[in-house]
Amino acid sequence: MKAAEGVQRVALEALVHGACVMKRWMMLVTAIPLAVAGCGGGDAGESATTVRVERPSFNADRAFQDLERQVAFGPRIPGSAGHAEQLEWLETELRSLAHTVFLQPFEHVTVDGNELALTNVIARFGPADGSRLLLLTHWDTRPKADQSSDEADRELPVTGANDGASGTAVLMELARMFNEQPPPGGVEFLFSDGEDYGPSTTDMFLGARHYIAGVGSENPPAYGILLDMVGDADPSFPVEAYSMEGAGQVVQRIWGIAAGLGYRRFFPMDQTSRVLDDHVRFIEAGIPVVNIIDFDYGPGHGFWHTPRDVVENTSAQTLFMVGDVVAEVVYRNR
Numbered sequence: 131m132k133a134a135e136g137v138q139r140v141a142l143e144a145l146v147h148g149a150c151v152m153k154r155w156m157m158l159v160t161a162i163p164l165a166v167a168g169c170g171g172g173d174a175g176e177s178a179t180t181v182r183v184e185r186p187s188f189n190a191d192r193a194f195q196d197l198e199r200q201v202a203f204g205p206r207i208p209g210s211a212g213h214a215e216q217l218e219w220l221e222t223e224l225r226s227l228a229h230t231v232f233l234q235p236f237e238h239v240t241v242d243g244n245e246l247a248l249t250n251v252i253a254r255f256g257p258a259d260g261s262r263l264l265l266l267t268h269w270d271t272r273p274k275a276d277q278s279s280d281e282a283d284r285e286l287p288v289t290g291a292n293d294g295a296s297g298t299a300v301l302m303e304l305a306r307m308f309n310e311q312p313p314p315g316g317v318e319f320l321f322s323d324g325e326d327y328g329p330s331t332t333d334m335f336l337g338a339r340h341y342i343a344g345v346g347s348e349n350p351p352a353y354g355i356l357l358d359m360v361g362d363a364d365p366s367f368p369v370e371a372y373s374m375e376g377a378g379q380v381v382q383r384i385w386g387i388a389a390g391l392g393y394r395r396f397f398p399m400d401q402t403s404r405v406l407d408d409h410v411r412f413i414e415a416g417i418p419v420v421n422i423i424d425f426d427y428g429p430g431h432g433f434w435h436t437p438r439d440v441v442e443n444t445s446a447q448t449l450f451m452v453g454d455v456v457a458e459v460v461y462r463n464r
């Protein structure tokens with residue numbers, strides 16, 4: 131078992147290193163005026179041609195620094211200092227990158243009577259009109275490490291290096307890429323709050339519910355991709371079953387693109403997980419959203435919702451792989 135894990139890790143390093151040094155080229159079919167096509171030596175009757183457009187590379191080091199930065203804020207539990215610092219960072223950073231940024235503050239009273247002040251952060255890139263793709267992740271962290279095998283640890287907060295910081299780090303780096311090279315279609319980012327409060331599911335997925343009740347019902351995105359737990363140093367992203375049932379075509383597209391980029395072994399189509407997460411609320415509302423999630427974190431999934439969800443158990447290479455796949459989906463989205 132150990133040896134197999136080691137082989138897999140080496141293989142990912144080789145793959146990612148190869149991808150880092152290789153420029154990603156996109157083949158974009160662009161309408162070209164006849165006169166311009168003629169200048170390029172095209173046929174007189176040509177009305178369109180194929181041009182090569184380079185898309186920016188995903189900067190894994192910068193993304194990993196963002197993961198570390200979030201962890202340094204401390205736990206991002208609603209009401210905590212770390213939560214407030216993270217919100218300020220998200221807003222400031224996104225305002226320097228996106229043409230439209232707005233906050234959705236809202237309140238929630240938990241089943242225990244706690245009043246939570248929560249905020250979704252939304253940013254938009256690309257054309258303002260037409261259909262848009264939604265990319266989402268949660269930015270809050272679990273208040274208690276309730277999955278710890280050691281009972282004494284179950285009252286500790288979760289650091290959330292993977293469960294919280296990883297998806298946010300990947301989206302923030304994608305935002306920098308979209309700022310550098312605008313995506314061909316509209317893209318909206320949702321950093322959802324209150325996904326992981328719990329322990330009752332009544333007190334989870336709060337930001338997704340709030341978004342769906344407002345923006346999501348007034349002007350729903352065409353489809354969406356949720357990133358959650360995308361930083362495991364030993365990655366595997368099997369197809370998530372709710373996603374397959376509610377957004378099968380989008381799953382086929384994403385996993386096909388991952389295979390085309392050389393990540394087939396990390397995005398197996400023949401294995402599934404089933405995870406209740408923000409995307410299920412979207413699917414219930416008729417918006418197809420796929421969850422890219424590695425729900426096998428540590429031996430026996432033993433790092434999830436425990437004090438072992440720390441930076442040392444995450445990897446810049448995994449952030450790169452996921453960012454590379456999502457960027458390819460976005461820049462091919464014509």
Ligand SMILES: [Zn+2]
Pocket residue numbers: 272293326435
């Ligand atoms: Zn969680």
